[in-house]
Amino acid sequence: MVAPTTQPTTSASRGRSSSVSSYLYRHPRLRLAGLLSAPMLWLVVLYLGSLTIMLVAAFWSTDSFTGALVKKPTLSNFHTLLTGQVYWVVALRTLGIAVLVTLIDLVLAIPLAFTAAKVVRSRRLRYALVIAVTMPLWAGYLVKGYAMQTMFINNGVIDWMLAPLGLKGPGLGLAATIFSLAYLWLPYMVLPVYAGMERVPSSLLEASGDLGASTSQTFRGVLLPMIFPALIAGSIFTFSLTLGDYIMVKIVGGTTQMFANIIYDSFGVANNLPLAAAAAFFPIIVIICYLLAVRRTGALDNL
Amino acid sequence: MAAATLDGVSVDTVAIRLRGLRKTFGSVVAVDDVDLDIADGEFLTLLGPSGSGKTTVLRMIAGFELPTAGLIELAGVDVSHLPPFQRDVNTVFQDYALFPHLSVQDNVEYGLKVKGVGKDERRRRAVEALESVRLEGYGARKPIEMSGGQRQRVALARALVNRPKVLLLDEPLGALDLKLREQMQIELKAIQRDVGITFVFVTHDQEEALTMSDRIAVFNAGRIEQVGTPAQVYERPATEFVAGFVGTSNLLRGDVSTAVVGVDGVFSIRPEKIRMVELDSAIATDHRCVDGTIAEVIYVGDATRFVVRLDVGGSLVVLQQNSTSSSADVLATCDTHIRLCWRKEDEYRIYT
Incomplete structure (x- = not known):
């Protein structure tokens, strides 16, 4: 307005981009299509496509002589899995490991997240704590796996630390697998729980104490019900990541097998894609059952 | 109690x-x-x-x-x-x-x-x-x-x-x-x-x-x-x-308080205690008066706030109920030279 010489060029270039904007403004469906076409394409083709192929493959079989795929619908893979005792043992063991890993992470994450969200007053220190929690995510999986191995291996770091007390560590095996996985997935529990706690106004905790509730009553009566959705979110991470893991158990588990090893071995060693695909139903069913159970408690009604 | x-x-x-x-x-x-x-x-x-x-x-x-x-x-x-x-x-x-x-x-x-x-x-x-x-x-x-x-x-x-x-x-x-x-x-x-x-x-x-x-x-x-x-x-x-x-700050201090009250100190006068009168109005013995010019008129509905610049320096806020005056009346008073009066008992000395 002040400089008339520059006005025509600026208003012309603005006019072009703003006419696109105003066209989109008048056509909300087109706008939505513009926003979602790329992610939807990605999701449908790559994710749902591959998932469908896998689920369909579960009903195929392989020719026992040539090993070639037989694309005729059959329930034989499920029959093999449900009648083989070893599958049941490994499935229940994997379920147990997932539950224990989740519980360990819950016990560690709640005080950690509470300290970061409610006790620390300095914002800098709070961010430093949260970043410190995510630090294990920066290192590669295998690096952490072999680091855990040096901790738990016979005469390893843990044995060395316990030696003065006359004790010995658990060595490689089931316990080492549980502890290593709990260590590995801890950030995935801490972050949602921290976010959940940060959303609880401090005045609610103060009000509870003000009304006469002791610290443990406040924890059970106010904090826990309010962060429950965050605990569920965190536990879905730790639970499903554990169900799907097959590498850590190979590094620190000794002879222990987890369910994902069955899937991996059926596919990679036995070259039996249909059996692997059928076995993959197990973690999916477990997670669906878990979510249904959570929904039944009514804990997610306030979301 | x-x-x-x-x-x-x-x-x-x-x-x-x-x-x-x-x-x-x-x-x-x-x-x-x-x-x-x-x-x-x-x-x-x-x-x-x-x-x-x-x-x-x-x-x-x-x-x-x-x-x-x-x-x-x-x-x-x-x-x-x-x-x-x-x-x-x-x-x-x-x-x-x-x-x-x-x-x-x-x-x-x-x-x-x-x-x-x-x-x-x-x-x-x-x-x-x-x-x-x-x-x-x-x-x-x-x-x-x-x-x-x-x-x-x-x-x-x-x-x-x-x-x-x-x-x-x-x-x-x-x-x-x-x-x-x-x-x-x-x-x-x-x-x-x-x-x-x-x-x-x-x-x-x-x-x-x-x-x-x-x-x-x-x-x-x-x-x-x-x-x-x-x-x-x-x-x-x-x-x-x-x-x-608490309330509007209305203070006379230093040279202004010496000129108006005759004492160098800090005095507080509430705006609603001050009346505006004609320049030639008589001064009652229990009253204190000072002349000034209306610098600002703020109409607030039920009342009007006047900011009066005193001839001796400084300014005072006066609050007047709009019981008999219309908004046009009060807004027209801007820039008039008037006299402010208040009872001596309404000025309160603050010792600092």
């Missing part, structure tokens, strides 16, 4: 006694050496601008903050280092702090439940408490389904149901709109009279403080500037800060 018993009250009529109370956050001194006695059944307001330490004092009485130094007594018992759940006080929070996952009824019952009161009695007392704040029949709702004013009353019921000795209120009306706020001021005062509990009320709104309180403690920079009845604080401000914060 409380003002008369302020000093030398016997222990059993003092609800709260603060001695040498101090709180620092790092290098910041939030509360600096506060002494205060609050009588049983009194409505006492902690008034001050934000950051003056009034809320910190309240939070120390509730037990949310531990004092850096000093003593807090509730009914003669030292509670300075007790956790909140061991103090017989309840708080109404600025954001109400209602538990969103509980119904209104369960919110009100919460305090009784954690103390182990039986289910039937709990239910009965909560229903009574909700009735006393005129919310009967709302028990099944969730807090999110209530309006701001209703949530405020749930918070009040949740605190009162415990029959505390002292109720602490942290700017409880701050989030309400003006109409609702004025209505709640009257209601709160009535409830306090009914239940006879000591109320300690924090606000930065001087009108609210003047309307509701038996006594007001005016805070500034972590210290108490003055404690007194609303009339004392308004008409006899102890310091320049009080004169300015």
Whole structure:
């Protein structure tokens, strides 16, 4: 307005981009299509496509002589899995490991997240704590796996630390697998729980104490019900990541097998894609059952 | 009543006694050496601008903050280092702090439940408490389904149901709109009279403080500037800060006060005590007059505010009711040369 010489060029270039904007403004469906076409394409083709192929493959079989795929619908893979005792043992063991890993992470994450969200007053220190929690995510999986191995291996770091007390560590095996996985997935529990706690106004905790509730009553009566959705979110991470893991158990588990090893071995060693695909139903069913159970408690009604 | 018993009250009529109370956050001194006695059944307001330490004092009485130094007594018992759940006080929070996952009824019952009161009695007392704040029949709702004013009353019921000795209120009306706020001021005062509990009320709104309180403690920079009845604080401000914060600051000082009053000091005159008259009007012996020019006219509906620049320097604010003048009348007076008069007893000297 002040400089008339520059006005025509600026208003012309603005006019072009703003006419696109105003066209989109008048056509909300087109706008939505513009926003979602790329992610939807990605999701449908790559994710749902591959998932469908896998689920369909579960009903195929392989020719026992040539090993070639037989694309005729059959329930034989499920029959093999449900009648083989070893599958049941490994499935229940994997379920147990997932539950224990989740519980360990819950016990560690709640005080950690509470300290970061409610006790620390300095914002800098709070961010430093949260970043410190995510630090294990920066290192590669295998690096952490072999680091855990040096901790738990016979005469390893843990044995060395316990030696003065006359004790010995658990060595490689089931316990080492549980502890290593709990260590590995801890950030995935801490972050949602921290976010959940940060959303609880401090005045609610103060009000509870003000009304006469002791610290443990406040924890059970106010904090826990309010962060429950965050605990569920965190536990879905730790639970499903554990169900799907097959590498850590190979590094620190000794002879222990987890369910994902069955899937991996059926596919990679036995070259039996249909059996692997059928076995993959197990973690999916477990997670669906878990979510249904959570929904039944009514804990997610306030979301 | 409380003002008369302020000093030398016997222990059993003092609800709260603060001695040498101090709180620092790092290098910041939030509360600096506060002494205060609050009588049983009194409505006492902690008034001050934000950051003056009034809320910190309240939070120390509730037990949310531990004092850096000093003593807090509730009914003669030292509670300075007790956790909140061991103090017989309840708080109404600025954001109400209602538990969103509980119904209104369960919110009100919460305090009784954690103390182990039986289910039937709990239910009965909560229903009574909700009735006393005129919310009967709302028990099944969730807090999110209530309006701001209703949530405020749930918070009040949740605190009162415990029959505390002292109720602490942290700017409880701050989030309400003006109409609702004025209505709640009257209601709160009535409830306090009914239940006879000591109320300690924090606000930065001087009108609210003047309307509701038996006594007001005016805070500034972590210290108490003055404690007194609303009339004392308004008409006899102890310091320049009080004169300015409670009501409109209208001070004569230095050369101006020498020229007008004849003494070099600080004098406070309330705007509504000053009358505007014609320049040649006679001066009564018990009146003080000074000439000036109207520099600004602010029409506020029921009244008009004039800023008058005095001929001797400085300026005074005059408040005049619009009982006989129209807005056109008062706005036309801008730039006229007039005379200001007030009774000598209405000028109050502040010793600094």
